[in-house]
Amino acid sequence: MYIKDLYAISPQKTHDLSFENGDWLVFNEFIYKAIEPSYQDIIPASQLRRMGKAVRMGIGVSLPLMGRNPKPDGIIFGTANGGLEDCIKFLNQIVEYNEGTLTPTNFVQSTPNALAGQVALISENMGYNITHVNGSLAFESALLDASLFFDEHGQEEKTILLGAVEEISDYNYNIDHLGKRFKQELVSNEDLLYSNTPGSYCGEGSTQFFLSNNPEKSLAKFSALKQSSCLSKNEIGDFVLSFLAEQNMNPEDVDCLLLGKNGDSLTDSWYDELAKPFGDKPTVYFKKSVGEYRTVSAFASYLAVQLLNGKAHHLIENGAAAEPRTILIYNHFDAVRHSLILIQK
Amino acid sequence: MAEIVVTGMGAISSIGLTIAENRHSLEHEISGIRKARHFKSHYSDSLVFGEIDQSDEELLLELGLEKGLGYTRTTLIAVKAFREAIQDAQLSPEDLASTRTAFISSSTVGGMCYTDDLYHDANLQGSPSEFVKHYEGSDHALQIVRLYGMKGITDVINTACSSSANAIALGARLLETGKVDRVIAGGSDCLAKFTVNGFNSLRILSEQACKPFDNTREGLSLGEAAAYLVLERKADVTDSKKIHAIFSGFGICNDAFHPSATSDDARGPRLAMELALKRANLNPEDIQYINAHGTGTPNNDLTESFAFSKLFKDVPPFSSTKSYVGHTLAAAGALEAIYSILSIQNREVYPSLRIEEPIPDFPFKPTLKYAPDVTINHVLSNSFGFGGNCTSLIFSACT
Numbered sequence: 001m002y003i004k005d006l007y008a009i010s011p012q013k014t015h016d017l018s019f020e021n022g023d024w025l026v027f028n029e030f031i032y033k034a035i036e037p038s039y040q041d042i043i044p045a046s047q048l049r050r051m052g053k054a055v056r057m058g059i060g061v062s063l064p065l066m067g068r069n070p071k072p073d074g075i076i077f078g079t080a081n082g083g084l085e086d087c088i089k090f091l092n093q094i095v096e097y098n099e100g101t102l103t104p105t106n107f108v109q110s111t112p113n114a115l116a117g118q119v120a121l122i123s124e125n126m127g128y129n130i131t132h133v134n135g136s137l138a139f140e141s142a143l144l145d146a147s148l149f150f151d152e153h154g155q156e157e158k159t160i161l162l163g164a165v166e167e168i169s170d171y172n173y174n175i176d177h178l179g180k181r182f183k184q185e186l187v188s189n190e191d192l193l194y195s196n197t198p199g200s201y202c203g204e205g206s207t208q209f210f211l212s213n214n215p216e217k218s219l220a221k222f223s224a225l226k227q228s229s230c231l232s233k234n235e236i237g238d239f240v241l242s243f244l245a246e247q248n249m250n251p252e253d254v255d256c257l258l259l260g261k262n263g264d265s266l267t268d269s270w271y272d273e274l275a276k277p278f279g280d281k282p283t284v285y286f287k288k289s290v291g292e293y294r295t296v297s298a299f300a301s302y303l304a305v306q307l308l309n310g311k312a313h314h315l316i317e318n319g320a321a322a323e324p325r326t327i328l329i330y331n332h333f334d335a336v337r338h339s340l341i342l343i344q345k
Numbered sequence: 346m347a348e349i350v351v352t353g354m355g356a357i358s359s360i361g362l363t364i365a366e367n368r369h370s371l372e373h374e375i376s377g378i379r380k381a382r383h384f385k386s387h388y389s390d391s392l393v394f395g396e397i398d399q400s401d402e403e404l405l406l407e408l409g410l411e412k413g414l415g416y417t418r419t420t421l422i423a424v425k426a427f428r429e430a431i432q433d434a435q436l437s438p439e440d441l442a443s444t445r446t447a448f449i450s451s452s453t454v455g456g457m458c459y460t461d462d463l464y465h466d467a468n469l470q471g472s473p474s475e476f477v478k479h480y481e482g483s484d485h486a487l488q489i490v491r492l493y494g495m496k497g498i499t500d501v502i503n504t505a506c507s508s509s510a511n512a513i514a515l516g517a518r519l520l521e522t523g524k525v526d527r528v529i530a531g532g533s534d535c536l537a538k539f540t541v542n543g544f545n546s547l548r549i550l551s552e553q554a555c556k557p558f559d560n561t562r563e564g565l566s567l568g569e570a571a572a573y574l575v576l577e578r579k580a581d582v583t584d585s586k587k588i589h590a591i592f593s594g595f596g597i598c599n600d601a602f603h604p605s606a607t608s609d610d611a612r613g614p615r616l617a618m619e620l621a622l623k624r625a626n627l628n629p630e631d632i633q634y635i636n637a638h639g640t641g642t643p644n645n646d647l648t649e650s651f652a653f654s655k656l657f658k659d660v661p662p663f664s665s666t667k668s669y670v671g672h673t674l675a676a677a678g679a680l681e682a683i684y685s686i687l688s689i690q691n692r693e694v695y696p697s698l699r700i701e702e703p704i705p706d707f708p709f710k711p712t713l714k715y716a717p718d719v720t721i722n723h724v725l726s727n728s729f730g731f732g733g734n735c736t737s738l739i740f741s742a743c744t
Binding site: 075094098122130134141145148171227287336 | 388409442455463466487490495501518524541546552599600732
């Protein structure tokens, strides 16, 4: 699966590409909000008014990507929660108006497949169209779906718009806060990994890729991926080594690690466990840039493509990776669901 | 490509807590759409629902699950159907935990089925409920993954009303490409104020029990269900008696017309059916029964009938089993896949209930009475959803 093009709206300045060129924002906040571009040239005002944030960010990334690429044969999205703000707005109406006569806009916008549906609608695309909502593995599921799609079409040239979106609303922030997912105290994102307290900070954004099975003029490729659940900590080493073995690779073949450490003192040690076989390896901790959210591995993949193309090297810690050609991403959520994504030049 | 077969089935709906009970109701034209006993809503008295006749407490007890651990109704009915399916396919605990086993589920309301608890938690009213970590759309699947210690590939799909049809298709693709050796695929959706008010705000709910393909149909009835199928490669199945049916093909596309209505020329439904036939290497005349999407809304049943008229020279027997169970949303695709397979296995066509006057615009009409002794080699099962998501599946008799 070759990556021909990509774009992201994130808490960093990816919307105008200054992030990958070295401009890194420091946050001293509980919520890392996405920096949204002006949509007025992209989305008609009448449609924009009705869109919730997830759909808005998603369309805001899709339309520029679709504008500069051919019509894709499939549209595949991953999102754990879709348009949550609309969802809870509708829910609030249900409770506050005692199930009276309600307007459907919030309901229609709140369904997680609203984004993929709208992209198809706007671009009149009748092709393959799926939305994966597999929690913290939603992007990995979308990626797997895309790889099956290319496998099935063999030599025939095909393209896919693959994306992920997650929004922060007051409501899901409240819910995750009650669920003890976030830190009670404030440290800067520069010091995220040294806080020594449970929880993390909440991020959001939309990351999308234009994929093809034709390697010509590609920026990088998704070489392999693997997901698992219910592993014990002592199985993590085998999880990564068997994954590499399936690709006929050793830890030495990986030039740079992208790890999902999020500052949670309860589960960050799983990343150290995974990194053990790699020794001293140049590493990027991508959640320092964008915080924790369910489809953040899509942003990590975006960052990997930038690193493979000589950009964003200021984020590499633990030594320099001169010209990385092979990047491995490891992310877990609650130490229950795990994923590995291999991206190569 | 490898032949994919169905080796296990499990279902719970308003017409039965097991596959056997479901089939009994289908055969005897017993509808499950009536006044709700367990679901509490402003609309409990004014509308009818396809409600599963078990309370959450009864389900917890039957499944031997502890109260207070965040098992939502979506999860409870999912566990019930999942368990029946894996027992039917004789999957061992080792099979389930294997990295060669995939679990592909689907839901629309997911963990947000207790509207009032969610309201309190989202608005920080009072202490957190037991469900505070269980509101995600994928929560029911994660609960099952934990219960069975599943380490393999998982996924949860939400393409609205075509969700579990797409879960089955994805499962088959994982088998065809050799990524896994067995798949449990399906979906679960329970009645919730969120869904009922959503569909009500779109003004597509029927006050009376829905009557799909009737000329005076007024809308759909909502139902709840969970349904799972176990899929394997035929070549891997040693005991052929385990095989219920062959999964021959699927077609997936987008109507790209409107967020919540089908295009007048039904281009999406037509393309989905055409793609399914192509993938199954079949012609329209090979289909002996269509389990229609047939929601009972004026828009769907007219456009779906139009699609039949364009695709088939002679439209085969068709019906909407939503007239028995209502629209079970994400679960509908898998539940109707199971009904399609029961139809093949038992050589019978289940009718569309409550039709007084078929839609007069077409020369064909749906099956109105239970029809036994029908040879059915290939069934087409349709699922179309909001967002333009269209999916058709084809199941075939074992040869």
